[in-house]
Amino acid sequence: MTTLLSPAALEAALRDIGHRRYHNLHPFHAALHGGRLSRDQVRAWALNRYFYQAMIPVKDATILARMQDPALRRIWRQRIVDHDGTGDGDGGLERWLKLTDSLDFPRDYVVSTRGLLPVTRYAVQAYVEFVRERSLLEAIASSLTEMFAPTIISERLAGMLANYDFISPQALGYFDKRLSQAPRDADFALDYVKQHATSVALQQSVLAALAFKCDVLWAQLDGLHHAYVTPGLPPPGAWIPGMELAS
Amino acid sequence: MTTLLSPAALEAALRDIGHRRYHNLHPFHAALHGGRLSRDQVRAWALNRYFYQAMIPVKDATILARMQDPALRRIWRQRIVDHDGTGDGDGGLERWLKLTDSLDFPRDYVVSTRGLLPVTRYAVQAYVEFVRERSLLEAIASSLTEMFAPTIISERLAGMLANYDFISPQALGYFDKRLSQAPRDADFALDYVKQHATSVALQQSVLAALAFKCDVLWAQLDGLHHAYVTPGLPPPGAWIPGMELAS
Numbered sequence: 094m095t096t097l098l099s100p101a102a103l104e105a106a107l108r109d110i111g112h113r114r115y116h117n118l119h120p121f122h123a124a125l126h127g128g129r130l131s132r133d134q135v136r137a138w139a140l141n142r143y144f145y146q147a148m149i150p151v152k153d154a155t156i157l158a159r160m161q162d163p164a165l166r167r168i169w170r171q172r173i174v175d176h177d178g179t180g181d182g183d184g185g186l187e188r189w190l191k192l193t194d195s196l197d198f199p200r201d202y203v204v205s206t207r208g209l210l211p212v213t214r215y216a217v218q219a220y221v222e223f224v225r226e227r228s229l230l231e232a233i234a235s236s237l238t239e240m241f242a243p244t245i246i247s248e249r250l251a252g253m254l255a256n257y258d259f260i261s262p263q264a265l266g267y268f269d270k271r272l273s274q275a276p277r278d279a280d281f282a283l284d285y286v287k288q289h290a291t292s293v294a295l296q297q298s299v300l301a302a303l304a305f306k307c308d309v310l311w312a313q314l315d316g317l318h319h320a321y322v323t324p325g326l327p328p329p330g331a332w333i334p335g336m337e338l339a340s
Numbered sequence: 341m342t343t344l345l346s347p348a349a350l351e352a353a354l355r356d357i358g359h360r361r362y363h364n365l366h367p368f369h370a371a372l373h374g375g376r377l378s379r380d381q382v383r384a385w386a387l388n389r390y391f392y393q394a395m396i397p398v399k400d401a402t403i404l405a406r407m408q409d410p411a412l413r414r415i416w417r418q419r420i421v422d423h424d425g426t427g428d429g430d431g432g433l434e435r436w437l438k439l440t441d442s443l444d445f446p447r448d449y450v451v452s453t454r455g456l457l458p459v460t461r462y463a464v465q466a467y468v469e470f471v472r473e474r475s476l477l478e479a480i481a482s483s484l485t486e487m488f489a490p491t492i493i494s495e496r497l498a499g500m501l502a503n504y505d506f507i508s509p510q511a512l513g514y515f516d517k518r519l520s521q522a523p524r525d526a527d528f529a530l531d532y533v534k535q536h537a538t539s540v541a542l543q544q545s546v547l548a549a550l551a552f553k554c555d556v557l558w559a560q561l562d563g564l565h566h567a568y569v570t571p572g573l574p575p576p577g578a579w580i581p582g583m584e585l586a587s
Contacts, residue, residue: 150413151405158401163424163433166397170424173417177410186410 114307128256133334195264208332212316234299361554375503380581455579459563481546
């Protein structure tokens with residue numbers, strides 16, 4: 094890409110990255126939604142993704158700390174409110190823990206992240222590091238995977254409820270909320286990126302930021318697939334189905 | 341200090357730092373409250389302190405990004421809400437701009453920070469850097485100057501209103517709000533510090549953090565005093581009374 098894209102063409106290029114690299118294309122997700130995972134494989138997914146969820150407010154506060162404009166901060170801080178909630182038992186992170194509760198993980202064990210796959214930790218930490226170190230524009234652009242979230246969430250809700258008798262609608266409350274929150278967040282971030290990526294170099298940087306973020310999500314599923322599906326080799330220290338979870 | 345202090349003794353040691361090092365002891369503050377500053381000297385203070393105010397939400401978001409506990413983040417994020425407000429024209433930063441408005445500074449000029457004393461910038465940046473780099477406990481402890489804020493704010497409100505006919509109660513709205521916000525914030529931070537500074541080394545670190553923060557405030561007044569009072573030598577580039585403020 095060596096010429097400046099129109100805002101509409103930039104949006105199309107961003108969407109194209111999603112069509113080629115978003116983690117709905119990963120075999121683990123197809124298996125998750127298609128009912129081909131065992132309960133323990135679903136548990137491994139929920140356990141590992143907890144860490145991603147837990148670091149989202151940290152990631153968003155890191156971005157907030159880089160914003161000099163109070164009006165921009167007011168909009169961005171809503172993401173932190175959504176995830177942390179307004180009191181005990183509220184917020185996206187709490188809703189994720191209701192899912193791990195329903196899958197019989199002790200909360201202490203989940204929150205300790207003791208059983209996490211190292212690759213989950215590395216990928217999520219790379220995301221937080223990215224939004225700390227790169228430009229604010231790249232940090233905002235890296236959130237644009239939310240443009241593709243509603244489709245995957247709808248598939249996930251329908252697929253998991255239809256296919257797993259151990260998953261209840263209550264356990265998937267996190268995704269219900271995200272169906273309305275993600276498009277609002279994505280719309281704002283997409284407008285910001287289209288407005289501020291005003292040179293070829295800046296447009297390249299936002300496209301690369303979205304590709305980077307797709308990698309972060311993809312790598313987590315690679316880790317789950319390798320450890321718990323094929324060949325099914327959890328690394329030393331990671332959670333193993335059936336292990337004693339003394340908290 | 342080589343023995344562990346009780347929580348009450350630690351609080352007393354923290355208060356002692358305030359009694360010896362808080363910026364209410366600075367001659368610039370005595371002159372500000374006592375009505376001995378010219379309007380231009382008050383303007384220099386308001387212009388420079390804007391940058392401190394503007395970076396407070398950045399500082400608090402930096403601390404927020406270091407907190408792993410949603411309950412702790414929920415409490416801390418209120419500081420950001422207080423400063424940024426809930427919409428245009430609201431919040432502590434906006435109230436500070438009403439003060440600089442009333443002192444006839446164009447907003448663009450204030451927000452640009454073009455006329456800032458370099459020492460103001462260095463001191464405030466050192467504060468943000470401190471909360472990014474040191475332990476979370478030290479970051480929280482560095483906010484404890486708010487324990488001493490209500491006294492100085494009461495003096496300031498009464499002194500400035502009595503002594504300066506160019507200062508209205510509306511222009512000091514920022515401080516009205518802080519009279520209730522600062523004690524709430526300080527109470528929480530003090531409890532946190534008393535609860536978490538459980539070793540001699542940790543207690544020394546929180547005492548040093550508060551002394552550091554007192555230095556940050558003091559250095560800003562040193563800069564103002566040198567530039568605008570005695571000897572009255574604003575460095576090149578800094579705001580000078582009477583200069584043209586094309587925005």
